[in-house]
Amino acid sequence: MRKRGRRTRGVLAVAAAAVLGVAGCDAVGGDSAAPSETAKPSPKPTPLWDRSPRSVAAVGDSITRGFDACDVLSDCPEASWATGASPEVDSLAVRLLGRTGAARRSWNYAVTGARMADLPGQMAQAVRRKPQLVTVMVGANDACRRTPSAMTPVSAFRADFEDSLRYLRKALPKAQVFVASVPNLKRLWSEGRSSPMGKQVWKLGICPSMLGDADALDSAATLRRDTVQKRVEDYNKVLEEVCAEDKRCRHDGGAVYDYRFGTAQLSRWDYFHPSVNGQARLAEIAYRTVTAKKPLT
Numbered sequence: 001m002r003k004r005g006r007r008t009r010g011v012l013a014v015a016a017a018a019v020l021g022v023a024g025c026d027a028v029g030g031d032s033a034a035p036s037e038t039a040k041p042s043p044k045p046t047p048l049w050d051r052s053p054r055s056v057a058a059v060g061d062s063i064t065r066g067f068d069a070c071d072v073l074s075d076c077p078e079a080s081w082a083t084g085a086s087p088e089v090d091s092l093a094v095r096l097l098g099r100t101g102a103a104r105r106s107w108n109y110a111v112t113g114a115r116m117a118d119l120p121g122q123m124a125q126a127v128r129r130k131p132q133l134v135t136v137m138v139g140a141n142d143a144c145r146r147t148p149s150a151m152t153p154v155s156a157f158r159a160d161f162e163d164s165l166r167y168l169r170k171a172l173p174k175a176q177v178f179v180a181s182v183p184n185l186k187r188l189w190s191e192g193r194s195s196p197m198g199k200q201v202w203k204l205g206i207c208p209s210m211l212g213d214a215d216a217l218d219s220a221a222t223l224r225r226d227t228v229q230k231r232v233e234d235y236n237k238v239l240e241e242v243c244a245e246d247k248r249c250r251h252d253g254g255a256v257y258d259y260r261f262g263t264a265q266l267s268r269w270d271y272f273h274p275s276v277n278g279q280a281r282l283a284e285i286a287y288r289t290v291t292a293k294k295p296l297t
Contacts, residue, residue: 064110144207198271
């Protein structure tokens with residue numbers, strides 16, 4: 001009886017093994033792939049930054065409007081670094097979308113004289129177009145006041161910029177943002193003061209905190225210009241810091257501030273705003289930043 005029991009258990013074990021083999025189970029568990037199966041590669045994650053956005057909206061001030069690029073004391077949006085159609089500029093929109101695409105899918109909401117406090121309203125206009133990329137260049141007018149004491153406080157500058165990006169992010173979670181630094185206003189004064197005509201136009205009220213009494217080099221004038229310049233640097237720090245908190249925002253790394261505008265890059269009417277040539281240089285900086293594989297530092 002004992003031998004028959006052992007023989008019976010052996011037969012049952014062999015039968016059980018055969019059944020398991022037919023069912024396709026293996027030694028590593030029922031949830032694992034069979035040895036004959038090929039594991040599928042994981043799909044590549046979608047990058048946060050799209051280097052070829054399909055539409056562009058621009059917000060900002062007179063620089064983005066092409067002020068004084070084509071005619072005296074006039075906007076010239078066709079020469080805008082961001083959205084202009086001028087072949088001499090080859091704007092960011094044209095470089096990204098082509099000439100036909102730029103005409104259909106780029107929009108300029110910048111306003112001459114605008115300050116950071118105006119950015120939330122401009123952003124609300126831009127959002128209606130649902131752009132894939134929004135360009136921001138603003139801050140010069142916050143420093144270009146009648147006196148240094150009238151300049152926008154850094155805290156208010158930061159709050160309005162944060163509000164603008166927060167609004168954009170809520171309305172268009174995947175929209176990208178390119179942020180240009182504020183130009184070096186003191187260098188523009190230094191370069192433009194060599195032009196008698198430029199200094200005459202400056203007297204009409206162009207950036208008086210920096211350009212007023214252009215030939216004065218006394219301690220009071222020097223302190224005034226240094227104060228304005230320090231505020232510009234503070235604004236640029238805010239732009240960089242706030243942008244860095246948004247994964248879909250790219251700052252130019254100070255490229256516009258560092259660019260050494262010469263007389264060829266300055267308006268021949270006011271020797272302060274970018275000329276058509278200067279607008280083309282700004283377009284180059286923007287395109288390089290937007291299409292870079294990694295953010296510029």
